[in-house]
Amino acid sequence: MRGVPRVARQMIELENVSKTYGGHAALSNVSLKVERGDMAFITGPSGAGKTTLFKLLYLAEKPDEGTITIAGCNAADLKSSSIPLVRRNIGVVFQDFKLLNNKTVYDNIALTLRIRGFMEREIKERVHSVLKMVNLRHKVDNYPLTLSGGEQQRITIARSIVGEPTVMLADEPTGNLDEENEKEIMRIFKQINTKGTTILIATHNRALYKNTARKVFFLEGGILKGEEE
């Protein structure tokens, strides 16, 4: 990508970021850093500002104040035409999956690559490879609504990593899942992380980050209350 530095120590960096909606401060003066290859968590109660923070990180919104650097790009310097190209370096996983229910598992995952203009042969190889990683190769022709919640989330993860992003953002990825699926999802995230992808997971589930020896940011009322490792 032109103008995007390939090597940057900080993959995610927020400096004094604030965001207000109709007079209500969703984020106030938030600063945090996640280094290349790290897996970090951001936690806090509902309404703490986690989703707002993610919207800013995947460039769906702009901050009122402060600077955001993601995947080596300063969000303030980006033209609107460059945003799609930066997003190709960011994999996003949502609690509600955001899968296209009228498309098969294969087409949902392949979409990421079709958007980038990959040839069908390479798409096929890559889709089967990520499906193997999330243990769902046998579901390639299924439609999302025929899958369980855990399986749908694994497909969402597969879709977000098939393009080999440098950063992955997961907003409450285990929010609707049982303990077994939770463990499976976390296993996949760790496996992705070992390959060098920087991961930031938003969750209010303590069990996800407890005893992980990973960086955890505590957010409350839009203010970063602390950080621990």
Place this chain on the structure above:
Amino acid sequence: MFSLRLALQSVIKEKWMSLLSMLSIGVMLFILVSVAVIVYNVEKLTARLPERLTVMVILKDGVTSEENKAVLAAIKAEPTVKVVTFVSKEKALDELRRSLKKDDFILKGFADNPLFDSFDVKIKSEGVRVEDVKRLIQKIKSMKAVDDVEYGEALMDSVYALKSGLRALGLSIGIVFVCSVTFICYTTVKILFYRHKEEIEVYKLLGATRWFVRAPFFIEGSIIGIFGGVMGSGMLMGFYYYFLRKLVADIPMFAFMSIPVQFMYMLPAVGMLLGLGGSVLALGRLKY
């Protein structure tokens, strides 16, 4: 290719809406082309009007044979003139007498021949406009030996007034129907866009560019326009086979009427352009 596939899938998925839009576009393009056919035929008919009219140049009494020759040479030299024939007043009287048949007794009241020497001027059949004929007549009238010039001025003027009126009407109808077809495509594409809004949100999250998001809708609008045009061509063909051909066979007066085959090929192309235009307008100001 992927955009084309998405567009085709959407047309098939929303088949009733697409079909209704195509049908509406087809009917409108058919009306539009029918007006064009009428204007085309009137143009064709009136283009040969000057050729059908004979201009009669009446010479003054007592014109010498030198003056007569000079007028003949001047008229013959005109590029719009095909044939010039001298008609002496004696020959004119004979012709009049023949045309009056039994009623030729009315000529007995005249002691002398009341008619004049004249020239019958035939106009060329190709490339002569009414303005050229009018200019020629003015020129002949200004000649010293010429007393008057007679031609079907009133007929020609009313036919040409009708022709310009029809042209203006055709143009107005054309503009209204072009706007209507564009509007149908605009509305269809806008509805389809809102129906795919969630899908488009996902595309954006995965890094789709504006062009990637828009291309399927542009293609879809064009497809609807093309098929609308094909339907319009079908209706025109039906009109020709089931109406115009029978009309010409029953009433020979309409034998001059025809439909240029290019109109049938042109309709799908016109439909495509209007469909594409409608799609561009529909997505042009949307922010996403």
